[in-house]
Amino acid sequence: NAGVTQTPKFQVLKTGQSMTLQCAQDMNHEYMSWYRQDPGMGLRLIHYSVGAGITDQGEVPNGYNVSRSTTEDFPLRLLSAAPSQTSVYFCASSSRGELYNEQFFGPGTRLTVL
Amino acid sequence: GQQVMQIPQYQHVQEGEDFTTYCNSSTTLSNIQWYKQRPGGHPVFLIQLVKSGEVKKQKRLTFQFGEAKKNSSLHITATQTTDVGTYFCARGSTLGRLYFGRGTQLTVWP
Numbered sequence: 001n002a003g004v005t006q007t008p009k010f011q012v013l014k015t016g017q018s019m020t021l022q023c024a025q026d027m028n029h030e031y032m033s034w035y036r037q038d039p040g041m042g043l044r045l046i047h048y049s050v051g052a053g054i055t056d057q058g059e060v061p062n063g064y065n066v067s068r069s070t071t072e073d074f075p076l077r078l079l080s081a082a083p084s085q086t087s088v089y090f091c092a093s094s095s096r097g098e099l100y101n102e103q104f105f106g107p108g109t110r111l112t113v114l
Numbered sequence: 115g116q117q118v119m120q121i122p123q124y125q126h127v128q129e130g131e132d133f134t135t136y137c138n139s140s141t142t143l144s145n146i147q148w149y150k151q152r153p154g155g156h157p158v159f160l161i162q163l164v165k166s167g168e169v170k171k172q173k174r175l176t177f178q179f180g181e182a183k184k185n186s187s188l189h190i191t192a193t194q195t196t197d198v199g200t201y202f203c204a205r206g207s208t209l210g211r212l213y214f215g216r217g218t219q220l221t222v223w224p
Contacts, residue, residue, distance in 0.1 A: 030210075031209065031210025032210070033210060033211065033212070035212075035214075040123065040216060041216060042117070042120075042202060042214040042215055042216040042217050043157065043202070043204075043212075043214045044214070045211055045212065045213065048209065048210060048211055050209050050210065056209075058211065059213070090156055090157070092212075093210075094210045096210070100144070100145045100147070100162060100164070100206035100207075100208075101206075101210070102147065102159035102162065103147075103157075103159065103210070103212055104159070105156040105157045105158070106156060107155075107156050108156050
């Protein structure tokens with residue numbers, strides 16, 4: 001199993017550009033989430049999904065869109081990038097078996113917005 | 115807020131010294147999870163605590179959950195250079211959500 005994969009690893013955007021961060025998992029996990037990590041801030045939840053076709057907002061959803069058409073994929077879209085979105089983005093997945101389960105994280109995408 | 119508070123933000127120790135990071139919440143926690151992130155890496159799950167007063171050990175790491183379920187700690191005995199990284203506590207919520215503390219960055223000098 002590859003686990004959770006993310007592409008690209010690095011990306012530089014100009015203000016106003018759009019892009020999609022890709023995330024895929026091969027563990028058949030129902031739950032998937034996106035987090036952003038900024039220095040000294042820990043990880044903050046952007047959006048999450050409990051299954052195909054179902055998504056909801058986390059702590060810091062503004063400026064980001066998500067969709068989940070399949071169990072495996074959970075892309076994160078930046079419609080008009082801003083410098084404040086410079087961050088490291090992690091995708092994570094977990095199973096629905098127990099009430100609280102460990103999350104498996106992807107390797108991250110390091111995004112710089114100029 | 116929904117976050118948990120974690121201290122200290124940084125800790126520098128010499129190899130062989132002990133290390134402790136603390137996680138506190140103003141509300142009762144249903145569970146606490148601990149993750150380790152190596153420099154340049156991604157968070158990796160270490161353990162989950164759910165019971166009041168629970169203590170779990172993993173080799174040199176000891177995890178505790180307070181009696182009131184409002185605090186938790188991670189203690190590393192006799193640190194090694196392989197322990198370097200940032201340790202996060204996180205409150206697990208329903209539907210696969212996690213709310214992280216800000217982490218403690220551990221540096222170990224040889």
